[in-house]
Amino acid sequence: MVELIDGSENVSVHGIFNWILLLAIFSVITCIGNYIGYEHPIGDSLVGMGILSLITLIGVWMERKLPLNISSIIYISVIGIIIALPIMPTSSFVLHYVSQVELLSIVTVFLAYVGIGMGKSWNEFKALGWRAVIVTILVIASTYLGSAIVAHIILVLTGVPV
Structure with a gap:
C-alpha cells in the first residue's frame, strides 16, 4: 500500500499532492462536523480550514527544505501567530474565518485518523x-x-x- 504522507526529507510533487489530498479530506470532514455540531456555515468553515491547511503545508515544506533542525509544528505555530497579529493586514480575515472552525471538530477528525493509523499497526502495538x-x-x-x-x-x- 502506498503511504499517503511521504515522511522523507525530500519534497516531491507526489508528496505535496498527498499532503494536499489528506488536508482536503480532513478539511471537508471537519467542516461537516463543524456544521452539524456547532452550526457554523460550511463556506466560512471551509475558508478557515483552507487557511489552516495552507499554514500546515508551508510549515511542513519549511521543515523539509530549510537547513535548520526545527520541527514543522514550530514553523506552523509561528506562521499562524504572525498572520494573526493585530498589526498584520491579514489579521481580521484570518481571525474571522479561523474562528468559524471549532477545535473539537478538528480534534474529532484527527483522533479518528490516529485510530485508523493505530489499527493498521495493531500487531506492532500488541508486540x-x-x-x-x-x-x-x-x-x-x-x-x-x-x-x-x-x-x-x-x-x-x-x-x-x-
Whole structure:
C-alpha cells in the first residue's frame, strides 16, 4: 500500500499532492462536523480550514527544505501567530474565518485518523506488550488531567465562572 504522507526529507510533487489530498479530506470532514455540531456555515468553515491547511503545508515544506533542525509544528505555530497579529493586514480575515472552525471538530477528525493509523499497526502495538498499554493509558490520562488543571486555573484567573 502506498503511504499517503511521504515522511522523507525530500519534497516531491507526489508528496505535496498527498499532503494536499489528506488536508482536503480532513478539511471537508471537519467542516461537516463543524456544521452539524456547532452550526457554523460550511463556506466560512471551509475558508478557515483552507487557511489552516495552507499554514500546515508551508510549515511542513519549511521543515523539509530549510537547513535548520526545527520541527514543522514550530514553523506552523509561528506562521499562524504572525498572520494573526493585530498589526498584520491579514489579521481580521484570518481571525474571522479561523474562528468559524471549532477545535473539537478538528480534534474529532484527527483522533479518528490516529485510530485508523493505530489499527493498521495493531500487531506492532500488541508486540510491545501490556506495559505499553499501561504507559499509553497513563500518558493520555495525565495529558487530559494536566490540560484540565491548566484550563481551570486560567478560567479562574480570568474571572470566568466555572
